[in-house]
Amino acid sequence: MNIKQVIASAGQNLHTIIIKAQEEDGSVEIREAEPYSYRVKHGHELFFCYDIVKQGTRSFIVPRIISVEETANSFNPRWAVEV
Numbered sequence: 001m002n003i004k005q006v007i008a009s010a011g012q013n014l015h016t017i018i019i020k021a022q023e024e025d026g027s028v029e030i031r032e033a034e035p036y037s038y039r040v041k042h043g044h045e046l047f048f049c050y051d052i053v054k055q056g057t058r059s060f061i062v063p064r065i066i067s068v069e070e071t072a073n074s075f076n077p078r079w080a081v082e083v
Contacts, residue, residue: 003068004083007047010070011035011083016052018069021060028066033058034075037082050078 001009010017020030033049040046045062 003062003065006068006070007035007083010068011081013070014074014077014081016071016073016075017049018071019049019060020066020068022064022066031058032071032073034078035081035083036077036079038062047083 007017009015016032017035018030018032020028022028031049031054032052034052035047035049037048038045039048039059046059047062047065048057048059050056051058
């Protein structure tokens, strides 16, 4: 499965994901997050999620997502899951 398919599966199953992505400064971050939606802003497709550890929403530019893994950890949606 590709990255978007894994995110969609996790969203449908209400499972968190482990997302590995390159930050704007070039560093690579790994986070556990609840998957929610995609939006296009300033010409970039963004993926929006809720970071469990940092307890806040985060967005990632889709091409900067390196990998995504669906976990077995369930979550209760804070908003509509649109992925």
